Amino acid sequence: MPQLRLDRTGDVFVLTFQNADASNMLDDSTLDEFNAHLDTVEAASGNVALLITADDEKFFSNGINLDYIQSQGGMPFLLNTFVPRLDQLLQRLARFGCPTLAAINGHAFGGGALIASACDFRTMRADRGFLCFPEVDLGLALSPTMVACVNNLPGEAVRRRLALTGARIGGEEAARLGLVEAAHAPDALQPASLAMAAELAKKNRRAYATIKRSLLGPRWDALLAD
Numbered sequence: 001m002p003q004l005r006l007d008r009t010g011d012v013f014v015l016t017f018q019n020a021d022a023s024n025m026l027d028d029s030t031l032d033e034f035n036a037h038l039d040t041v042e043a044a045s046g047n048v049a050l051l052i053t054a055d056d057e058k059f060f061s062n063g064i065n066l067d068y069i070q071s072q073g074g075m076p077f078l079l080n081t082f083v084p085r086l087d088q089l090l091q092r093l094a095r096f097g098c099p100t101l102a103a104i105n106g107h108a109f110g111g112g113a114l115i116a117s118a119c120d121f122r123t124m125r126a127d128r129g130f131l132c133f134p135e136v137d138l139g140l141a142l143s144p145t146m147v148a149c150v151n152n153l154p155g156e157a158v159r160r161r162l163a164l165t166g167a168r169i170g171g172e173e174a175a176r177l178g179l180v181e182a183a184h185a186p187d188a189l190q191p192a193s194l195a196m197a198a199e200l201a202k203k204n205r206r207a208y209a210t211i212k213r214s215l216l217g218p219r220w221d222a223l224l225a226d
Contacts, residue, residue, distance in 0.1 A: 001018075001019070002018070002033060003017065003018065003019040003022075003024075003029060003030050003033055004016065004017060004018060004019075004030065004033045004034060004037060005018050005055075006037040006040060006041075009194060009198075010198060010201070011046065011047060011048045011049065011198065011201035011202075012048065012049050012050075012051055012194060012197040012198050012201055013037075013040075013041045013044070013048060013049070013050050013051070014051045014053065014194070015034075015037050015041075015050060015051070015052045015053075016052075016053055016054060016055050017052075017053070017054035017055070017056070017059075017060065017061055018054070018055050018056075020054075020055070020056035020058075020059070022065060023056075023058070023059040023061070023062035023107075024054050024056060024059045024060065024061040024062060024112065025061065025062045025063060025064065025065035025068075025111075026061065026063065026064050026065060026086065026111045026112075027064075027065045027068040028068075028082070028085070031085050031086065031089055034089055035089060035092070038050075038092060038093070038096065041096075041098065042096075042097060046205070047098075047201055047202060047203060047204065047205045048098050048201050048205065049098055049099040049100070049101065049197040049198070049200040049201035050096065050098055050099070050100045050101070050197075051100075051101050051102075051103060051193055051194060051197040052100070052101070052102045052103070052115065052116075052119060053102070053103040053104075053105055053190065053193065054105055054106060056105075056106055057105065057106060057128075057186070058106045058107065058128075058129075059106045059107050059112070060102075060104045060105055060106045060107060060108040060112050060116070060129065061108060061109070061111060061112025061115060062107060062109050062110070062112060063109045063110025063111040063112050063113070063134075064078075064082070064086070064110055064111045069082060083143055086111060086114075087143055087145035087146070087223075089115075090114055090115070090118045090145050090146070090149055091145055091220070091223060091224060093115065093118040093119065094118040094148070094149065094152065094216060094220060095209075095212070095213050095216065095220065095224075096209075097205065097206075097209040098201075098205050098208065098209065099120055099121075099197070099200035099201065099203060099208060100118075100119040100120045100121070101119055101120065101121045101122070101123065101193060101196060101197045101200065102115065102116035102119040102121075102122045102123070103122075103123050103124075103189055103190060103193035104116055104122060104123065104124040104125065104129060104131065104171070104180065105124075105125050105129065105186075105189055105190070106125065106128065106129040107129050107130050107132070108129065108130070108131050108132070109130070109132045109133075109134055110132075110133065110134055110135065110138075113131050113132060113133055114133075114146055114149045114150075116131065117149040117150060117152050117153055118149045118152065120200075120212065121181050121196070121200070122174075122179065122180040122181060123180055123181055123182050123183070123184060123189060123192065123193045123196065124170075124171035124174050124175065124180040124182075124183045124184075124189075125171050125183065125184065125185075125186055125189050126170075126171040126172050126175075126183035126184055126185055127171070127185065127186065128170075128171075128186070129170065129171060130168035130169060130170055131162070131168070131169045131170075131174055131179060131180075132162070132166060132167065132168045132169070133150065133162050133163050133166060134166045135163075135166070136163065136164060136165065136166050137166040142163065144223055145223050147163075148219055148220060148223060150162065150163050151219070153179055154177075154178040154179065155177060155178060155179075158177050158179065171183035171184075181196070
């Protein structure tokens with residue numbers, strides 16, 4: 001069964017995690033599917049936007065599937081194979097050539113939080129779900145690309161709190177801190193996020209991409225050179 005689904009509503013592509021049985025965790029198949037769907041969006045003509053969400057009420061994405069990593073050889077596979085592949089996806093998403101918005105409808109932990117952070121904008125469910133980087137509690141370091149994703153979030157103090165303590169931040173607090181544009185009630189999150197993405201899709205795509213990549217600046221350019 002595919003782990004992701006791509007639909008189109010007007011000028012908005014909606015990429016949906018749909019592997020609730022595995023908490024929408026990330027493995028090689030997830031990355032393959034994600035990149036294939038990005039290819040589709042990239043090939044579309046005209047001004048468009050990309051909205052990333054999930055169809056599970058509990059998890060947006062629970063990050064890297066560590067059971068899968070263990071089955072492939074454990075830490076050597078994680079560090080030498082999977083993390084570089086995830087880094088490439090995060091770099092692509094951060095520099096993607098159209099507006100991107102993550103509608104965080106449940107827990108976004110680890111790799112899920114990184115995907116949300118790589119997007120241009122974020123919305124979040126107000127009553128349930130946390131944004132969290134648990135790597136410090138798992139004994140794992142963040143790669144330079146992952147650090148760059150964290151640094152996409154506003155506010156140095158809150159970034160340090162997230163990365164160095166593994167704090168779990170809910171939707172209403174995330175909105176107060178500026179980590180997300182807005183926190184919505186469960187039944188309002190999807191329509192409000194879709195409306196926001198539709199407004200972003202009106203922007204000139206080429207100009208938007210050029211400005212976005214300029215704002216990312218030298219720290220992202222250096223990552224691409226590695």
